[in-house]
Amino acid sequence: MTAAGLTTLAAVAGVGCAGDPAPVQGASGKAAGTSGAASGDGQPAFVHNEATIASLQEQMQRGSLTSTALTEAYLARIAAVDAAGPTLRSVLETNPDALTIAAERDAERKAGKVRGPLHGIPVLVKDNLDTGDRMQTTAGSLALVGTPATRDAHVVAKLREAGAVIIGKTNLSEWANFRSTRSSSGWSGRGGQTKHPYVLDRNPCGSSSGTGTAIAANLATVGIGTETDGSIICPSSICGLVGLKPTVGLVSRAGIIPISATQDTAGPMTRSVSDAAALLQAIAGRDEQDPSTSAAPAATPDYAAALVKGALKGARIGVGRNLAGFNPAADAAFNKAIDTLRAAGAVIVDPANVPTVGKYDDAEFQVLLYEFKDGLNRYLASRGETVSHKTLAALIAYNREHADTEMPWFAQEIFEQAEAKGPLTDAAYRNALELCRRASREQGLDALFREHQLDALVAPSNAPSWVTDHVNGDKYSGGNSSVAAVAGYPSLTVPMAYVHGLPLGISFIGLAWSEAKLLGYGYDFEQQVMARQAPKFLRTVE
Numbered sequence: 221m222t223a224a225g226l227t228t229l230a231a232v233a234g235v236g237c238a239g240d241p242a243p244v245q246g247a248s249g250k251a252a253g254t255s256g257a258a259s260g261d262g263q264p265a266f267v268h269n270e271a272t273i274a275s276l277q278e279q280m281q282r283g284s285l286t287s288t289a290l291t292e293a294y295l296a297r298i299a300a301v302d303a304a305g306p307t308l309r310s311v312l313e314t315n316p317d318a319l320t321i322a323a324e325r326d327a328e329r330k331a332g333k334v335r336g337p338l339h340g341i342p343v344l345v346k347d348n349l350d351t352g353d354r355m356q357t358t359a360g361s362l363a364l365v366g367t368p369a370t371r372d373a374h375v376v377a378k379l380r381e382a383g384a385v386i387i388g389k390t391n392l393s394e395w396a397n398f399r400s401t402r403s404s405s406g407w408s409g410r411g412g413q414t415k416h417p418y419v420l421d422r423n424p425c426g427s428s429s430g431t432g433t434a435i436a437a438n439l440a441t442v443g444i445g446t447e448t449d450g451s452i453i454c455p456s457s458i459c460g461l462v463g464l465k466p467t468v469g470l471v472s473r474a475g476i477i478p479i480s481a482t483q484d485t486a487g488p489m490t491r492s493v494s495d496a497a498a499l500l501q502a503i504a505g506r507d508e509q510d511p512s513t514s515a516a517p518a519a520t521p522d523y524a525a526a527l528v529k530g531a532l533k534g535a536r537i538g539v540g541r542n543l544a545g546f547n548p549a550a551d552a553a554f555n556k557a558i559d560t561l562r563a564a565g566a567v568i569v570d571p572a573n574v575p576t577v578g579k580y581d582d583a584e585f586q587v588l589l590y591e592f593k594d595g596l597n598r599y600l601a602s603r604g605e606t607v608s609h610k611t612l613a614a615l616i617a618y619n620r621e622h623a624d625t626e627m628p629w630f631a632q633e634i635f636e637q638a639e640a641k642g643p644l645t646d647a648a649y650r651n652a653l654e655l656c657r658r659a660s661r662e663q664g665l666d667a668l669f670r671e672h673q674l675d676a677l678v679a680p681s682n683a684p685s686w687v688t689d690h691v692n693g694d695k696y697s698g699g700n701s702s703v704a705a706v707a708g709y710p711s712l713t714v715p716m717a718y719v720h721g722l723p724l725g726i727s728f729i730g731l732a733w734s735e736a737k738l739l740g741y742g743y744d745f746e747q748q749v750m751a752r753q754a755p756k757f758l759r760t761v762e
Contacts, residue, residue, distance in 0.1 A: 222450025272495055273341055273494070286326045287329075287342075288322045290322070301757070309411060310437070338384040339384075340385060342441055344435065344442075344444070352370055353372075361626070372475060393426035393427035402630035403630050406429030406430070416458070419721055421688060421760050422686065423694065425450075428456075429455050435489050446485065456681075458685045461752075462495070464713075467734075471504055473510050477599055478592070481595055486503065497743075527740060532565055533565030534565060537676050537677075537678055540573060541571035543573075543680070543703070544680050556716075557726045575668065576664040577664075616639060629690070665703060679727050683697040684723075709729065715746070720762065721756075
């Protein structure tokens with residue numbers, strides 16, 4: 221969960237960063253994948269800087285690149301800028317079998333078997349997705365270190381089936397930022413503080429902080445984040461990425477450490493809309509392990525087919541004015557983005573205000589508390605004998621016993637509030653859930669889209685990043701994840717501008733199962749502005 225959700229749900233106070241443990245070392249110590257020329261940021265130029273899935277596949281198809289060489293290059297890049305150099309601390313560990321897997325994909329390609337667009341492509345996944353390999357799954361907590369998962373999350377299995385090389389696991393706000401209202405985005409007991417890739421003294425947001433920083437810094441081709449409320453959208457926006465939070469049920473949550481059965485989802489975090497579409501294509505689909513996916517389309521849409529210039533022409537795009545106004549720089553960039561949408565042929569409906577904004581905040585927090593306890597206890601039990609802490613109550617006790625490493629800056633009051641909740645049959649839970657669904661869906665987005673006949677709603681994704689303050693904590697000042705998160709509807713953020721070197725994104729919000737439309741609009745906008753810039757790891761704002 222992002223700082224946005226916690227700011228809305230319970231007033232966030234300051235917290236900082238503990239003494240950072242060294243990142244786990246990678247599968248290769250070789251200094252591959254660099255050229256002699258400087259990049260302008262004090263680091264060697266990276267030969268695959270800003271590479272897309274399509275460009276890499278083209279090179280591998282013509283024989284000028286192998287998956288093994290590509291994986292070696294990214295491993296060296298991680299060693300150069302994550303474990304050393306600017307020490308981004310975005311990758312918790314690299315896969316010791318990554319090069320072996322890459323070699324297997326190369327052998328398949330040589331034999332004429334190419335599984336699809338992700339064949340041989342290195343992917344980073346957030347450390348709350350189970351990987352049934354030699355890497356660990358810990359949600360950033362020291363309590364789960366040494367107890368690896370025994371099987372892949374469904375998303376990870378789908379990535380492997382598509383030919384991807386899971387190159388490593390990324391840091392995150394510990395327990396996906398659902399342990400304390402005083403947490404610091406991007407901090408975990410296991411990984412320490414992840415830095416912002418553009419300006420190192422700024423915060424990367426969260427909870428998918430490591431994926432955001434790593435993909436922005438070109439430590440892999442694409443990455444996977446998860447979101448309950450803002451944890452894909454915020455770090456993607458703040459780190460200059462495309463981030464897609466899918467409709468709940470489009471992507472299976474099986475094998476993902478949970479917060480909320482009604483809001484959790486995994487999704488792509490990428491440097492381009494086309495890469496987001498390719499990644500979503502690989503991970504979407506029904507899964508009998510996750511009942512929410514039974515409502516998903518029986519046949520997954522062809523998301524790449526939606527990526528056409530001109531997608532915005534004739535589209536009715538609403539402007540959520542009551543979702544803006546939290547930051548002057550974001551508002552100015554947003555207004556320019558609206559001009560771009562209009563020039564691209566969109567029919568702009570301004571204003572198109574969500575009538576129920578804020579009416580579900582307290583109820584959302586109650587729903588998450590109940591569902592977190594229920595879901596986490598079920599998840600820990602499913603890990604079997606590999607996990608020694610099998611309940612939320614046991615994790616609370618562990619944190620108390622290891623307060624010096626797990627609670628040096630903030631406590632676990634959300635854990636404790638969740639533990640005090642009863643079962644999901646409680647009337648308080650059922651009433652809160654009904655309020656959330658009614659206010660966010662029927663009286664919220666559904667009513668708005670129907671009234672104005674909208675195809676999508678746009679809003680500024682977030683304010684620019686704040687300084688990571690190890691004494692006072694997060695200074696989050698606004699964003700727009702909650703309405704789509706609570707409804708379970710899709711949201712796509714796309715880079716729109718920079719202010720003092722800090723990225724800003726625009727969010728395209730839609731109704732359930734409208735990912736193809738949103739990707740089309742986002743692609744058309746992206747091609748109009750081409751806003752994304754590679755980071756230079758500045759020490760502070762210029």
